[in-house]
Amino acid sequence: MEKSKSLLDEETLFNVTQVFKALSDPTRVQILNLLQDREYSVNEIARTLSFNQTTVSHQLRFLKNLRLVKSRREGTSIFYTQDDNHVLELLSQAVRHVQHH
Incomplete structure (x- = not known):
């Protein structure tokens, strides 16, 4: 049976699901959203988002x-x-x- 070209190989499939896993956490989404403007230090991120520095580092x-x-x-x-x-x-x-609806 011929494999469809639209099927993802195992490594790609795993990596894509990891990206979506990363985007499923509100803390990580807030960090990524903040980083779209400029670069920040760990302390700046923690202070701006009112998070614990350990949490931000993790x-x-x-x-x-x-x-x-x-x-x-x-x-x-x-x-x-x-x-x-x-x-x-x-x-x-x-x-x-999300904002479209």
């Missing part, structure tokens, strides 16, 4: 492992931003879809 690690955010170090601070425009597009499309 969520950023999760998002970074999925390549949804990237970081850069400046002295003792680590700054985060969205990894690329695909992240912004995913989030923007989801928000537009």
